[in-house]
Amino acid sequence: MEMRSWLAFGTGAGIEIQGGDLLVTVSRVRPKGITVLGQTVIANFRDRPAAEWGAEYDSFLRAHGAGYLSATLVLPRRDVIVRLVQLPGVADKDLPAAIGYQVDSLHPWGEDEIEFAWQRVSTRGAVMVGMVRRETVLALAERFGEAGVSLAAFTFSAGALHGGARLLSQPPKEGFFLALEARGESEIYGESPSRPVFTAAFDLPLERAAALAVSELRLEPGTAPANPAQILPPPLLPADFDLSRSRTSYAASLAGACPRLARAANLLPAAYRSGNSRTMYLPAIALSLVLGLCATGLFVYKVYTDKQYAAELEQEVTELRARNRRVTELDKELGETKQRIETLDAFRSRTRLDMDALAELTRLLPPPIFANSLQVSRDSVIVAGEAEQAAPLLQVIDSSPHFHQSAFAVSLVHSANGELFRIRALRQKPPAPGGQP
Known part of the structure; x- marks a missing residue:
C-alpha cells in the first residue's frame, strides 16, 4: 500500500x-x-x-x-x-x-x-x-x-x-486502454509511455476503435482492452x-x-x-486521534512488557544453563565412576578366570601327560609338554567350555617316551552355572 x-x-x-x-x-x-x-x-x-x-x-x-x-x-x-x-x-x-x-x-x-x-x-x-x-x-x-x-x-x-x-x-507503466461501446459510439481512454493520455469517441465498431487506439498509443499489436x-x-x-x-x-x-x-x-x-461540509470529517478526525493515542499506548505498553518478559526469560535461561552444566558434570562423573567399577570388576574376575583355566588344563591333561611350560594371556593359552599321543589333545582341549580353536603351534617332535607338543588355544568365557549370565 x-x-x-x-x-x-x-x-x-x-x-x-x-x-x-x-x-x-x-x-x-x-x-x-x-x-x-x-x-x-x-x-x-x-x-x-x-x-x-x-x-x-x-x-x-x-x-x-x-x-x-x-x-x-x-x-x-x-x-x-x-x-x-x-x-x-x-x-x-x-x-x-x-x-x-x-x-x-x-x-x-x-x-x-x-x-x-x-x-x-x-x-x-x-x-x-x-x-x-x-x-x-x-x-x-x-x-x-x-x-x-x-x-x-x-x-x-x-x-x-x-x-x-x-x-x-x-x-x-507499460500502457493500457479502456473501451466502451454505447448508443452506437465507441469511446476509448488509454495511457502509454509514448502518450500520457489518449481519449477519443469513434463512430466505429468497438474492434476497429480498439485497433486505432493501439496504434495511437504505440502498444503491442493485438493488445486487448x-x-x-x-x-x-x-x-x-x-x-x-x-x-x-x-x-x-x-x-x-x-x-x-x-x-x-x-x-x-x-x-x-x-x-x-x-x-x-467539512464538519462531517470532525468525528472521523476525533476518532482517528483517539485511535492513534490508543495505538501509541498499546505500542509503548507492548515494548515495556516485551522488555520485562525478555529479562525474565534471560534470568531463567541463566539458571537453567547453570543447572544444565551441573547435570552434565554429574553425568560425566557418573560415567567415569561406572568405568572404574567395570575396570575393577574386570581385574577382579581375571584371577578367577586364570585359575579356572589352569584347573581345566590340569583336568584335561592327566598323567602320564605332563606339561613343562604354560603361558596364559587374556585371550589364549600356550601349553607345551609330552604325551604318548599328542594329536587327540586338540579335540580334548576344544571340548572344554574354556577353550576353542586349539592348534599345534609347532610340529610334533617324537621323543623316547612319546611326542613333544606345543598347543595354542583361544580362551572363551564358560557359561555360568544354571544358564545365568
Whole structure:
C-alpha cells in the first residue's frame, strides 16, 4: 500500500449522463479499500419535472446516509473536447494563463464562450485540457439547480478515469486502454509511455476503435482492452458490482470522495460549485486521534512488557544453563565412576578366570601327560609338554567350555617316551552355572 493511500478518506457521489438517464454511484473510500454504498439510474431526467427526479435523487442519497454530498457530474463525451498540451517548465500557478493564451486554438467553436479546465498528466509538462461550451454548462447547472441537486464539479470521462486510476495505486507503466461501446459510439481512454493520455469517441465498431487506439498509443499489436478492475481500484463491496458498466460514474464518485488524491479537471464555474461540509470529517478526525493515542499506548505498553518478559526469560535461561552444566558434570562423573567399577570388576574376575583355566588344563591333561611350560594371556593359552599321543589333545582341549580353536603351534617332535607338543588355544568365557549370565 502506498503512503498516499493512508490519506484516502471520504465519501463521494458521481453522476454520469447516459443519453436521457443519469447513472448515480455513491462510494466510500478508506485506506483499506472502497465500498460502493449504492447505485441507481434516474430515467428520462431531461423530460421529467426537475422537482420530481430531484426528489428521487435526494431520497437515494439519504437512504445511504449521503444527503450532504455535492456530486461530481461527468459530461457527455460528445459535448467535451479534450486536448493534450505540452507545457514543460510551466509552474502550476502559471498554467491557467499559459493555457488561456492558446485555448482558442484548441477548439472548433469559434467565438462561442467556453469553459476549460486542466490537469497534469505527466511530470514532463503534459497537460490534459478539457473544453465545453459555456451555454452547455450553464444549462445543465440550471437544470440540476432546479432539481435541488448540489454539484461540486463538472468533469469529463478522461479526467475522472485518470484521477481514479491513481487513488490507491498506479496504473500499469507499460500502457493500457479502456473501451466502451454505447448508443452506437465507441469511446476509448488509454495511457502509454509514448502518450500520457489518449481519449477519443469513434463512430466505429468497438474492434476497429480498439485497433486505432493501439496504434495511437504505440502498444503491442493485438493488445486487448484492459479490464476496468485492473485500472480503477475495484470496490470491496458489493462483490457483484459491474465496474465495466459503471466505470465512469464510479471514477467520478472517487474524485468527489478524495478530490486531492483523485483529481479531476473541474469545468463548473466557481459560482455554481457547492462544497461538501467539512464538519462531517470532525468525528472521523476525533476518532482517528483517539485511535492513534490508543495505538501509541498499546505500542509503548507492548515494548515495556516485551522488555520485562525478555529479562525474565534471560534470568531463567541463566539458571537453567547453570543447572544444565551441573547435570552434565554429574553425568560425566557418573560415567567415569561406572568405568572404574567395570575396570575393577574386570581385574577382579581375571584371577578367577586364570585359575579356572589352569584347573581345566590340569583336568584335561592327566598323567602320564605332563606339561613343562604354560603361558596364559587374556585371550589364549600356550601349553607345551609330552604325551604318548599328542594329536587327540586338540579335540580334548576344544571340548572344554574354556577353550576353542586349539592348534599345534609347532610340529610334533617324537621323543623316547612319546611326542613333544606345543598347543595354542583361544580362551572363551564358560557359561555360568544354571544358564545365568
